[in-house]
Amino acid sequence: MNLLVWNVRGLTEESKLILKEHCASFSPVIVGILEPKSIFDDFPVSFWRSINLVACHQNARDHMRSNIWVFTHPSIVSHVILSFDQVIIVRCVWMHYCFKIAVIHGANCHVARRRLWLDLLNHIDGSTVFMGDFNAIKGAHERISNCLPNNTVCQEFRDFITATGFIEPPITGLRFTWSGRRFMPSHVESVLDRAIISDSFVELWHNVSSHALPRITSDHSPLLLMCRHPPQARHNFFKFLHMWVEHPNFEKMVENSWNSQIDVNCPIFKVMAKLKRLRKELRLWNRTGYTDSLFNAEILAQAKINVALSRKSSLLKQKSRVSWLTDGDRNTAFFHAMLKYKKRPHIIPHLDIQGSMVYDQDEIGNHIVDFFSNLFNEDNMEEIDVVALEATIDRVVSPSQNDMLTRIPENDKITAAVFDMDPNSAAGPDGFFGKFFQACWQIIRSDVWNAVRAFFMRSYLPNGCNSNTLVLIPKKDVVNSVTDLRPIVLSNF
Template identity: 30%
Template sequence: MCKARYVPWQFTFHFIAIYAKHTRADRSQLWTQLSDCIDDNRPLLLAGDFNVISSISEHRGNALPDVNCIFDFSNFITDNSLIDLATIGSLYTWHGIRNTGAVWKRLDRFLMNPPLRDYFTEVRINVLARTSSDHSPILQSGTNNTLSCPKQFRFQTMWTSHPDFINVVRLNWNQQADGGGMRALAFKIKRLKRCLRIWNRDTFGNVFDRIRVLESSVAEAENTFDDDPSPGSRESLHKLQADLLQALKQEEMFWKQKARVKWLKEGDSNTRFFHAVVKDRHQRQRISAIKSGTGELLTTQPAIQTEEVSFFSGLFSAEDCPGMEALLQCLPVGVLDSDKAALSLPVTREEVKEAVWKLDPDSAAGPDGFSGAFFRHCWDIIKDDLYMATLDFFAGVPVPRAMASAQIVLIPKKLNLDTFADYRPICLFTFVSKVFTRIIASRLSTILPKIISREQAGFLQAEAFKIMFYWLLNCYNI
């Protein structure tokens, strides 16, 4: 282990060069020695030839890899909270010939701990071309530049724990609004957004600063109580402790919302875990390099943005399908007049509430920044306006632009990303649009079996249903 320092950034970290041996026993001893050297608090980088893969996906060829060796190495990475970032270029860093034929493996890599990863805004690991060696050189580069962009409003679930939150929402919401139905709802949401921004800055405040102040105040109160255990000092101590516990709970709610870990239920404070999940997601979702359609590696943001627009514009361009009219005439009509009447029934308040409660309150918010948690928590305040907006929608009133807008987000399909074909685009709608869609979905659920054959219905389950209904909503808006 050596201590390194990058002078231009005044950044110091520890570095360990690795050249692992070929036997499992020797490598197991190495994993134990490295675990003893790893400190959670100081930045650490490990790099070199680990002589083992961490998963089956890092192996290609007829020779069978040793599963026990993979298990040992994977546990070493997990137990020490090390981060194994994806590479740009080839997945494999070693190529050789065995009795069973050619073999490719990822034996060389960089591993870093969270303190080192958190220092960088983005990290790239490039696998370069092999020359005379059977190993590919790997190059790690990183930046710590903060991207400057407008900060988007996001409703924070931790706000609901403040005693004044409901009153602030009620006073702002009940003010006069322009128009009615969807227009009034969009106007009130926009006005409330401005109000909550000011309230968060002036009243709720920065929860992280509040925790630091309260921790210092609690320590002083404990010393005061030790010197003078009077009822007054005990009461002051207990009040400060209660305020600190509430602030810590708000901090946990903040990180839990940003992490969006759906499988984790209530339990002990998981602030550190949520923070690590958010950091890891930000690193994986940042597109710092991509290959163009011609195979050129793009590393600048303008070039990446141009390639992104070009790729997805071509992917989602409409194509003419001649002869479809004749085919459509052969399809049987399975929708009865009674089914059409059921679809056209007036929407009830119960339908609207059921739709709100069926949607995930913690799912990612749309462009307006309000998630389902807001609509549930403030239901008694906003329910009438949401119901009138729903009636507007089903009456065919044009949807306001603020309510019909959406954001496109790219989700990685795999670990090693080469082109934009390795990303899956998803669309984030406003929660109000999701409510409209949910009501349509509930009504169509009884009719779809009549118009979709059994051969087609096998894949129209769960998420596929949602995709179909979002498409229907877009067609309705058009």
């Protein structure tokens, strides 16, 4: 679902073409037009039909043209619940989603905006989006100018956002959504357009991103709010959970699995095969024996806590004689929504591919795979003269030291190496952390000893034994291209 709000500064023929292009590219289900500077009833209905929109509402101003128009997709059922010169709030039902959107055009005067803040605070229930031209900034970091903004006005706006408890998705695209279009040194740019969303809206969509589109015909950027459900994982990767170690039946379960007969002669293959079999059994054990016991214990503990909290709430309500105290109001929904929103950086909502912004997850994934495959491909490496390269490198390892390094290690040396490594370091593709090897060392050590000695004797690692997971770490807060990602490699323990 996409939502689009744009302060067009006059709905001219040029801006109509830009709006038509945005609607064709993003298919927004709700479009808010600010400062159209046209008469609503005189505007041709055929234009809105051509971009698959129907008129929803225009706000009323005393003896003045309306400055906010709202249009919706024909499939949306809408109902206007508030309308005046600075905002239109519409309750919408689209498919099986119900939410409210406030299309905002804040007054230029901060005193007049105080009424807007108060009215918005009265409509923050449920899944809600406040979106548009707020005509306010939170501080000097949201403006480029020769003079500092009024701190009192900025503080009022910050207090309003804090009072709502809403979350503001970071804006990608243009850094500043409005430009004064003046020549230096009086050039001014600010973040006047934004979207803030309620925790219930985050729970509804999980992945919400805000994008400031290029300014062409207006001094304001069209603001696009993209709401997506997180894409389904292509692979359900196994990951060893540290809490399993604390279960009393864990070691017995691992021992039974590990000591089961397996028809493999190569010691390295034997360890790999046993780890693969153990992964399947741990998954089954986690879903049945382990998780069920946790849920049962949690249910019993939660029942006792609820009884105690109910008694405490009743006592406080009686002593304080207040009527606003509601049952179960412990902000748990807000914290869960914040946790879901924190997962958002793990998803790349869009990427610049060859000069065009791409939003399709499959296309983004294929581009990233192709980029790093070509980057690390041997075909892209220049021909290297190995003899000349060796001549430029000083020999700092003596033959005796080399013999010591390549000598078959003893069992105690292998054991010491295992326990010297970090048990909490990130796992590789097999999903086993160092915590597993250290906790189950008495069970698996003989097979690991044989596998390590086999490597030193044969100087060979089978495919898959040393596989790696390529993880992309953002270099910036907002990722626009694949070069904004730093690859790191996670290897098996």
